[in-house]
Amino acid sequence: MKTRHLVSMGLAFALSAGTAQAVTLRVANQGDAQSMDPHSLNESLQLTFTGNVYEPLVARDKELGLTPGLATRWTQPKPTVWRFELRRGVKFHDGTPFTADDVVFSFNRAAGAGSDMQGYTNTFKEVRKLDDHTIEVETLTPFPILPDVLTQVYVMSRKWCEENKALTPVDRRKGIENAASFEANGTGPFRLKERRPGSRTVLVRHAAYWDKVEGNVTEVVFTPIGNAATRVAALLSGEVDVIEPVPLQDVERIKASPKLKVMQGPELRTIFLGMDQKRDELLFSNVKGKNPFKDKRVRQAFYQAIDIETIKSRVMRGAALPMALMVGPGIRGFSPDQNKRLPYDPEASKRLLAEAGYPSGFEVALNCPNDRYVNDADICQAVAANLARVGVKVNLQTETKVTYFPKILRRDTSFYLLGWTPSTYDAHNALSALMASPTDKGQGQFNLGAYSNAKVDELTLRIQSETDQARRNAMIREAFEAHAADIGHLPLHQQSLAWAMKKTVTLVQLADNFMPYKWVTLSEKAK
Structure with a gap:
């Protein structure tokens, strides 16, 4: 395991002006950020963590609205051109000035080989510098939500990447690492002090940060604690200040503590199951010579075999909203009247399997993380048990996300669990990312089973360019109808957030599950 201790990089670690004393926030999560490279993995834990170090041109406020970040203003001089005026006087943590060259470099890096962020840039035709503090992004077609898209594309220093041989992102599929895996040099309110993958990562406040920081935290010690009971014990004993997520079975126990509190709320993430619909023969099944998931009857049989209400009540303890769509409430374009699941019906599932030529069912492997989503392994166990009742033998393979994500991103899977929060908070x-046919430009980058429907593809492109919201919503509705009629994926539920912390901690819980440390305050007494 590599350990990097990052010292000054030209600037001494110091407390921000006006801070009287050091304030350390200790955070525990069920998993770790897999890399410090902000373009290497499109996963919310990694993006929220590195988002304390790196910044986008367009940021989000406490209500998830758009707000200036490294760009102070953006305009649209042409339907396919967005112009961004960059913030002046900003410096990277090593003291290098932030300029348009860094933005052009970062956007091209995010669009390049090995990047997991190509889905954010696949509409780009060109990124060009007008002067040191102005850039333009020209898109292939009109793209009215481009500012929303850029909120999670973080800017890196071109000079630092060149000097540290980190010109391309860390490719999680191939396991190739570079300096950006373990070191960082952003413009954000915190800088990386220490990185021990899987063990501990330490951030400290950047004394020369360009903006005012609302919170009083000067150091963050982030510790991954995969075992749920151990994570809760660390909070109860006072070893950590915040844990996320809270094991659902421990919510009431933590609430009962006079020194602790639980914050719960809706999350924008939808949990679903995907199936390999491309290969002529599944990699991990006893069915030879054909792929049962290419048959809609099999996909529907799997769907109707899943007892979603029991998963909601027993596995999720009520902290989930069953979904029939791949997006849920809070996402622009979601229509509540479309959220009607096919009925749970094991007998119908058996009939469908028999009609498809599998009267005795078949075997298939299900890949699942055990430290990424709320009760993810338990959800997969419940699904496996449901499918067993209709004759399908599921060979369940659960593992840490450190090995899980590289595997499924290589499409080395037949049947998998994934969660998705649209970063734009828009159905497009x-x-x-999930439903359009995969291309080499980033479309369908997380359509890991290669589901393909020409109508969905056509509508996705039209939605991308449509500026009239009513017409746009109608097209979104039509695309979801086509996908649902195909049983393209198996939506499960929209999970809920549960964070626990000491009562002395004040923070902002966002529905995208991001936790900006600049908004965290620790007080000596509980409020």
């Missing part, structure tokens, strides 16, 4: 993101 889910259509483009």
Whole structure:
């Protein structure tokens, strides 16, 4: 395991002006950020963590609205051109000035080989510098939600990447690492002090940060604690200040503590199952010579075999909203009246399997993480048990996300669990990333089973360019109808957030599950 201790990089670690004393926030999560490279993995834990170090041109406020970040203003001089005026006087943590060259470099890096962020840039035709503090992004077609898309594309220093041989992102599929895996040099309110993958990562406040920081935290010690009981014990004993997520079975126990509190709320993430619909023969099944998932009857049989209400009540303890769509409430384009699941019906599932030529069912492997989503392994166990009742033998393979994500991103899977929060809070993101046919430009980058429907593809492109919201919503609705009629994926539920902390901690819980440390305050007494 590599350990990097990052010292000054030209600037001494210091407390921000006006801070009287050091304030350390200790955070525990069920998993770790897999890399410090902000373009290497499109996963919310990694993006929220590195988002304390790196910044986008367009940021989000406490209500998830758009707000200036490294760009102070953006305009649209042409339907396919967005112009961004960059913030002046900003410096990277090593003291290098932030300029348009860094933005052009970062956007091209995010669009390049090995990047997991190509879905954010696949609409780009060109990124060009007008002067040191102005850039333009020209898109292939009109793209009215481009500012929303850029909120999670972080800017890196071109000079630092060149000097540290980190010109391309860390490719999680191939396990190739570079300096950006373990070191960082952003413009954000915190800088990386220490990185021990899987063990501990330490951030400290950047004394020369360009903006005012609302919170009083000067150091963050982030510790991955995969075992749920151990994570809760660390909070109860006072070893950590915040844990996320809270094991659902421990919510009431933590609430009962006079020194602790639980924050719960809706999350924008939808949990679903995907199936390999491309290969002529599944990699991990006893069915030879054909792929049962290419048959809609098999996909529907799996769907109707899943007892979603029991998963909601027993596995999720009520902290889930069953979904029939790949997006849920809070996402632009979601229509509540479309959220009607096919009925749970094991007998119908058996009939469908028999009609498809599998009267005795078949075997298939299900890949699942055990430290990424709320009760993810338990969800997969419940699904496996449901499918067993209709004759399908599921060979369940659960593992840490450190090995899980590289595997499924290589499409080395037949049947998998994934969660998705559209970063734009717009349905187009889910259509483009999850449901549109995969291309080498980033479309369908997380459509890991290669589901393909020409109508969905056509509508996704039209939605991308449509500026009239009513017409756009109608097209989104039509695309979701086509996907649902195909049983393209198996939506499960929208999970809920549960964070626990000491009562002395004040923070902002966002529905995208991001936790900006600049908004965290620790007080001596509980409020």
